[in-house]
Amino acid sequence: MKRTFSYKLNIFLFLLPALILFIGILIAPIIMSAYYSFHEFNLVANTDMEYVGLENYRILFSSMLTNPNTGKLYANSMYLGDALAHSLILAALSTFIQLPLALIIALKLSKGIRGERTYLSIFFMPVLISTVIIGRLWMNIYDPGQAGLLNAGLRALGIDQWLFPAISKGITSSKLPFTGQWTGFRETALIAAFIPILWQYVGYHMLLMYAGIKGVPADLLEAAQLDGCTEGQVNRYIIIPYIKPILKVCVIFAVTGSLKSFDLIYALMKDTSRAELPSTLMYKLLFLHQRYGLGSTVAVVLIILCFLFAMLISLAFRDKGAKVA
Amino acid sequence: MREVRKFKPSTVIVHLLLIILVLINLFPLYWMVTFSLKNNDEILGYSYVDEATGEKVLVPPNHVGLPQNWEWNNYNKAMNTGNMGQYFINSLAVSTSVIAITVIASFMATYALTRLVWKGRKMMNKFFMLGLTIPIHAAIVPVFTILSKMKLLNTYAALIVPYSAFSLSMGILISIGFMGDIPYDLDEAAFLDGCGVWKIFFRVIAPLMMPAIATVGIYTFLQCWNELLFATIFVSSGKYRTLPVGVQQLFGQYTTDWGPIGAALTIATLPTMIVYALLSKRIQDSFIAGAVKG
């Protein structure tokens, strides 16, 4: 019997479709990107690959260095530094605001509240709406003119009177006053772009966590209640440790998702530079600048970052688990 | 857990907060539908000169109210520009094919990873899980080159192949959970009946994996239905254009006319929402199954 189940050709054939797709479309491209990153070429014009060594990396990372002669950052329109900083901020917001919010809702809903299913359905709904549509919808919400919903609301409540000057004071990147152009300044554009990104996926994480909580054995919970545990204690000491594997998945998805996100910013702003993320920077270098080597270098940085964070998160969860046990 | 439904003030507060969240989720949709039925005057506000008094009268924009004049014509405009019906069918065709390929490839791979005995299957599993963290967009240039070498650009396959590849890791992760629940005794019994591995896979395992199809399908659908970047770059002809790209393009057509933009947004959202409304419980259950099994 063993022989049938370990017959090499069979194993190979079963793996074949997945391997072809996986190696052809995922693994080969990573290697090719790495190769491209040491070259400069024009994909569309079919120019020859020109070996440039580490030049692309130098160009990208020099934007993060200070020029000792002037004391300022090296002038560089590529701003990988900004893009990385933005994606880290997004990852942090996602981990420390979006996920806790999702967890709180999941905890409440999973305890058999009236209308549980309806709430669940509505919170999950934005996940199914196309990101392009959400981007455009929020673009209209942020519109600075008469039609913009956000500014109209603020004006109606009279909040704009003190809020706009206060925001103006907080804006250090520009000399212009803020009068409601949410996507026009670095500081506000970042927030304006992140709110819909976070909003859209709260439901996704909530449903994952909800599923995890529903999977907690009932006798464990009953035992805790008999011991006189409060709801908070049950959550803290039983449910959350129990659903740790799911929380880990959520954190990995939230962080790598932040590094990956592209669609929304692309749909929300024509000029993405004020809320640049690595993926939008890559897009710009590839298809606007036609610098395929430089764009591939950003892709390589992005892949390395995603792996790095996935590993760090796994380690973080393993450590904590060890301490609790 | 016992369900005790007593009136408690804290429950009221919880409901209140949840309802606020519900409003935050639903309001943008309500707003989208209402402005899709308004004309620009109503959306932007307008002024006119009162003939009796000769004074300029300002009419403020109607932001949150229902439309005063229902502009159904906006929907005609949105439908006539571009080819929304075609784009929708394209998206559907691409998603369904991707789901089919992902399901078959990941079931087969999972069978080899969990039921067949060989050295290095743990390694292989880890190898496949790498795909969970690889950002799809980072592969765009090489995938473009590969597709162009294979003369696949500007076909359905230009999207189906990469989407399937990027859905595979999740598909395998979920399938492992489901396949683990199928008792090994069944394989052995089938083997003793004289079945080979292929027969066991197709006759015994595959039929029992039916529930996994819905779950793998949901996760795959979420990944490819809304994808924008590949769909923009790999497909240039309108014949194969998917919905997100079509919608994005339509925005370029009507930059100042808010009504048709709203109508396009609504048209593109509605089908998914209807399906979701009808099947929300099943969709959620399948999604949840993925979380528990994965």
Added chain:
Amino acid sequence: MKKLVALVLAACLLLGITSALAEAEKPTLTLWCIATESDANRPAYEKAIPEIEEALGVKIEWEAFENDSYKTKIKSTSAEELPDIFFTWAGAFCGDFATAGKVYCLDEAYAEYADALPDVMTKNATYDGKRYAVPLTMNIVAMFANMDILAEVGYDKVPQTYEELIDCCDKLVAAGKIPFGCSGNATWCVTEYLEPIILKTIGYEALGDIFAGKGTWNDPAIATAVDNFQDMIIKGYFDPDGLTLDNDTVKANFIAGKYAFYQNGTWNCGEVAAAGDNFQVALFPVMDAEKATYGQVIGGPADSLAVSAAGKDPALAAKVAFALGKKICQYSFIDAGSGLPAWTPDYDTSAVNYLTTAVSDMVAAADGMVLFGDTAMSADPANIYLSYVAKVYGCEIDGAGFVEALTNELQ
């Protein structure tokens, strides 16, 4: 009964095949352009295409894309996937296609049209002595003025000097009016302000050299020009909402009377003229009289059609491109008022709107022309340049910073 059904079905099939064959006899060409629903040139395309289909016995499947996304789309389309005919901007934008061997040389097809299309109009899309694009219209950057609003602050003509313009703007601001509207969402709109200001500070020869990569950005006069532009923004001469508005909205605002001036391409003439007779066109005034004159302009024949080299029948496509270009040019000029003709008119031009006529005179009297910067430069420098132009409009860098950055990155 079954036989009858089978017969009917077979007849249908036959009919289908024959009609498909009849359809197949007509060669089909694909065309991409930027004439979207809200584009001024839309009517010209809608009118010209059926006429050419009829005249040349071809079928043209055409599609329009939004300006900014079109630029990325057309550049990221591989040679085989390019449509037979596509809209392009002359200068380095089209030059990138020519060096890549993706566009078909049009010299042969041009011979037939040499009388109607002056050679000088094809100059911007001629590389290594070969023509690669059919020009449609030629446009310059002009300052549109709403005379009703200017009258409110005591101006009955458009300010001709820089001092006058500043005085006029100050008065407008004091009267609670917004002098200028400019979209920050589409950076090319900012260049429509910035380039004339730099031009009127350093002169057309210097600016032309810089765009061609022969001159240097490292010129304190450019920093001064940028600072002057930024002063105007900071003093509130520009609609602050403009930072995140798109160009169509800004244009609509101007036409609706929200701004006194709108500086943009002369392809807007028809649209503005259709809104009333209270508008005028002028040029941005001279800022340094030693280097520049009033008659120097930004612009030239840029809007063009190119033919894919990898198409099924590029020779036919080239023929269609010329015929179509001539017609689109005519309707853009006469009906839409969206530009001056690159082709010599052989039709009655008395119906041309009053603003296009005025632009016509300005171009005839022009002292020198510099092609739009983002068209004149190739993709990488053009986008680096645009990214800093956006920062200038957002007041994130000043003139010195602009000059320093461009000197470092483009030289």
